[in-house]
Amino acid sequence: MLRRFEVHRPTTVAEAIALRAQFGDDGAIYAGGTELLLAMKLGVARYAHLIDVKHIPALRGVSLQQGVVRIGATVTHWDLERDATIAKALPAFAALERNVANVRVRAAGTLAGNLAFAEPHADPPALLMALGARVHVEGAKGRRAIPIAEFVVGMYQTSLGPDEIVTAIEIQLPDAGRRAAYVKFQILERPSVGVAIVGAVQGGRFGDAPAVVVGAVDEMPRRVDTKSLAGATLRDAATADALATAARAAVEPVADLAGDVDYKRHLVGVFARRALAALAEAA
Numbered sequence: 001m002l003r004r005f006e007v008h009r010p011t012t013v014a015e016a017i018a019l020r021a022q023f024g025d026d027g028a029i030y031a032g033g034t035e036l037l038l039a040m041k042l043g044v045a046r047y048a049h050l051i052d053v054k055h056i057p058a059l060r061g062v063s064l065q066q067g068v069v070r071i072g073a074t075v076t077h078w079d080l081e082r083d084a085t086i087a088k089a090l091p092a093f094a095a096l097e098r099n100v101a102n103v104r105v106r107a108a109g110t111l112a113g114n115l116a117f118a119e120p121h122a123d124p125p126a127l128l129m130a131l132g133a134r135v136h137v138e139g140a141k142g143r144r145a146i147p148i149a150e151f152v153v154g155m156y157q158t159s160l161g162p163d164e165i166v167t168a169i170e171i172q173l174p175d176a177g178r179r180a181a182y183v184k185f186q187i188l189e190r191p192s193v194g195v196a197i198v199g200a201v202q203g204g205r206f207g208d209a210p211a212v213v214v215g216a217v218d219e220m221p222r223r224v225d226t227k228s229l230a231g232a233t234l235r236d237a238a239t240a241d242a243l244a245t246a247a248r249a250a251v252e253p254v255a256d257l258a259g260d261v262d263y264k265r266h267l268v269g270v271f272a273r274r275a276l277a278a279l280a281e282a283a
């Protein structure tokens with residue numbers, strides 16, 4: 001059962017930061033509420049004050065300027081899957097967003113909330129990390145831009161300071177010729193494994209070492225060592241074997257309802273191969 005709480009509706013980022021500082025551990029930022037209200041209902045989180053950021057105009061919208069896509073902190077998964085800029089500039093990310101959760105969660109849940117909650121069984125962090133995305137945050141001491149790899153630091157843990165809020169996520173568009181793909185396996189509400197790959201492809205070969213990140217099996221997304229794949233042919237069994245081996249070595253799976261450690265490591269190898277095939281198809 002939900003305990004009583006008070007909702008505050010700031011209309012500027014500065015106001016939200018001040019409220020965050022004022023309430024400390026007794027307050028939380030409230031966006032779509034899809035994780036927060038569930039956690040409060042289950043009694044695993046207790047807050048007397050919720051700071052609803054949905055009324056802050058500066059946190060809205062998707063824009064593209066000078067090759068950088070900016071996604072405001074109150075943009076939902078539903079907004080992202082239908083956004084024309086995302087569909088054109090980052091089709092792999094649009095496809096990922098179409099397959100997050102269910103339509104009810106996508107309609108209310110935000111990308112910023114997904115990242116800030118740092119639930120390990122998540123889709124966006126792996127692809128965003130492979131794309132080199134950064135989380136923009138603002139607090140009493142000013143603004144910082146944090147690479148995803150440094151933002152998600154553990155299960156339900158981020159590097160967000162106690163008085164900071166996420167204002168936006170920014171993604172530098174990949175150079176021409178660089179392609180991206182994301183594949184996942186899911187039997188429960190959330191993914192059991194997700195593999196993202198971003199690589200420059202010329203004449204069926206990798207121009208350099210692709211960025212490969214495995215998500216959802218571990219405490220946080222893990223980058224795969226792909227140095228040996230620079231120049232490798234995409235549609236080649238040896239390339240697929242090398243990637244699958246490197247991906248399995250990169251993770252320390254956590255056993256849970258989705259499977260045990262060996263099973264999850266096996267899945268990582270299978271889905272690393274599928275990610276490579278998807279990239280070859282996209283190229």
Ligand SMILES: Cc1cc2nc3c(=O)[nH]c(=O)nc-3n(C[C@H](O)[C@H](O)[C@H](O)COP(=O)(O)OP(=O)(O)OC[C@H]3O[C@@H](n4cnc5c(N)ncnc54)[C@H](O)[C@@H]3O)c2cc1C
Pocket residue numbers: 028029030031032033034035036037038053073099100101102105108109110111112113114115116117121122123124160164165166167189190191
């Ligand atoms: C049934 C179900 C299925 C799901 N399936 C998937 C799935 O398949 N793949 C997947 O990736 N995810 C999945 N999710 C997670 C989903 O993506 C998140 O619930 C959603 O994105 C959270 O966003 P929100 O706006 O509702 O966050 P909220 O619930 O409002 O907040 C979540 C947390 O983030 C903090 N927060 C929110 N916004 C900010 C901000 N701007 N600054 C600082 N802190 C902030 C809050 O304080 C809170 O701690 C699923 C969730 C549910 C409930």
